[in-house]
Amino acid sequence: MAKSLKGASKTVVNSWNEWDPLKHVIVGRADFCCIPAPEPALDAKVPEDSDMRGMHGPRPQATVEKANAQLDNYAKILESRGIRVDRPTPIQWNRSVGTPDWQVDSMFGCMPPRDVLLTVGKEILEATMSYRCRWFEYLAYRPLLEAYFEDDPGMRWEAAPKPRLTDKDYRADYLSDKIGIEKRLKWMAEKYFVTTDHEPLFDAADTCRMGKDLFIQHGFTTNLKAMNWMQRHFPEHRVHPVNFPGDPYPIHIDATFVPLRPGLIINNPKRKLPEAQRKIFQKNGWEIVDAAQPAHKTPPPLCYSSVWLSMNCLVIDPKTVCVEASEVYQMEQMDKLGFEVIPVPFRDAYAFGGGLHCATGDVYREGKCEDYFPKQ
Ligand code: GLY
Numbered sequence: 001m002a003k004s005l006k007g008a009s010k011t012v013v014n015s016w017n018e019w020d021p022l023k024h025v026i027v028g029r030a031d032f033c034c035i036p037a038p039e040p041a042l043d044a045k046v047p048e049d050s051d052m053r054g055m056h057g058p059r060p061q062a063t064v065e066k067a068n069a070q071l072d073n074y075a076k077i078l079e080s081r082g083i084r085v086d087r088p089t090p091i092q093w094n095r096s097v098g099t100p101d102w103q104v105d106s107m108f109g110c111m112p113p114r115d116v117l118l119t120v121g122k123e124i125l126e127a128t129m130s131y132r133c134r135w136f137e138y139l140a141y142r143p144l145l146e147a148y149f150e151d152d153p154g155m156r157w158e159a160a161p162k163p164r165l166t167d168k169d170y171r172a173d174y175l176s177d178k179i180g181i182e183k184r185l186k187w188m189a190e191k192y193f194v195t196t197d198h199e200p201l202f203d204a205a206d207t208c209r210m211g212k213d214l215f216i217q218h219g220f221t222t223n224l225k226a227m228n229w230m231q232r233h234f235p236e237h238r239v240h241p242v243n244f245p246g247d248p249y250p251i252h253i254d255a256t257f258v259p260l261r262p263g264l265i266i267n268n269p270k271r272k273l274p275e276a277q278r279k280i281f282q283k284n285g286w287e288i289v290d291a292a293q294p295a296h297k298t299p300p301p302l303c304y305s306s307v308w309l310s311m312n313c314l315v316i317d318p319k320t321v322c323v324e325a326s327e328v329y330q331m332e333q334m335d336k337l338g339f340e341v342i343p344v345p346f347r348d349a350y351a352f353g354g355g356l357h358c359a360t361g362d363v364y365r366e367g368k369c370e371d372y373f374p375k376q
Pocket of ligand 1: 249250251252253255256304305306307308309
């Protein structure tokens with residue numbers, strides 16, 4: 001029988017949106033994290049001018065330690081706000097793994113729980129993932145999920161169908177490392193992404209939870225078949241595919257479209273939600289404002305993400321938000337929007353899989369499932 005978490009407050013899994021008061025969260029760890037070896041979906045995502053092209057293997061230990069120091073500090077800041085923080089159990093990611101269909105030289109890491117675990121109400125759903133190197137990442141979270149299942153009799157623990165991830169899942173056109181931004185943007189507008197619709201594929205971080213409505217980014221890491229699967233899996237919810245044509249590397253919605261509280265969303269000004277997809281927000285009185293400009297011109301070294309991690313913030317209640325401490329423009333915007341801003345130093349952790357939202361996974365937020373979009 002799985003052990004419950006000693007000394008922890010009572011576990012209740014419950015989280016319906018991105019803004020209700022947060023009381024229990026998972027914060028990732030950087031241990032053993034690797035730059036994965038080339039594989040179809042991953043190659044399409046690594047920016048064409050990135051210092052990471054052609055590199056793979058364990059990340060330098062000094063960078064792991066710096067990232068872990070910032071992750072630990074972030075956990076302490078959240079705890080000082082009365083939020084219970086749990087941490088995953090890293091495994092040795094620098095190990096060749098495979099299934100009957102493929103083999104890769106290493107795995108990835110467990111810094112971004114948001115990519116793997118989707119909490120919808122009382123359910124925590126393990127995503128299919130869409131990179132081969134991330135197929136086994138759920139293992140780092142199993143000790144926590146087993147304990148939550150033990151402690152909360154109402155928790156639903158689910159795993160989406162494990163995908164085959166054969167070459168049928170990826171478009172061969174993306175195998176070139178010289179596609180060029182112009183062609184990429186044309187493909188994005190046509191929704192010609194690296195992943196096909198051969199089988200359901202999704203990363204949890206493509207889903208933005210707003211009560212009864214789930215807005216899911218269609219892009220490199222989540223396909224339409226996954227949205228069909230999600231709609232059948234969550235029959236009481238309404239699943240809305242969204243896409244952001246200005247993003248040449250569209251993975252994960254949380255540096256693009258971030259709700260801050262009921263009625264208010266910040267949208268990346270370079271990746272605007274298309275007009276037709278704005279209607280549901282307009283009809284229901286939601287405001288979509290441009291996010292502030294990032295404070296940095298480039299991401300840190302060996303980082304997959306863009307400078308727009310500036311807007312990858314963690315709302316801990318509808319009046320309080322964590323923003324990366326060097327993102328002065330984003331902090332200023334949050335302040336003007338009426339938030340108490342908690343600055344959290346986090347740039348040393350970016351390269352390990354994202355920003356302050358990516359690095360967390362919800363377990364408990366107060367509140368229940370509300371209908372924020374009664375006019376469909
Ligand atoms: N998808 C995260 C980013 O903007 O890089």
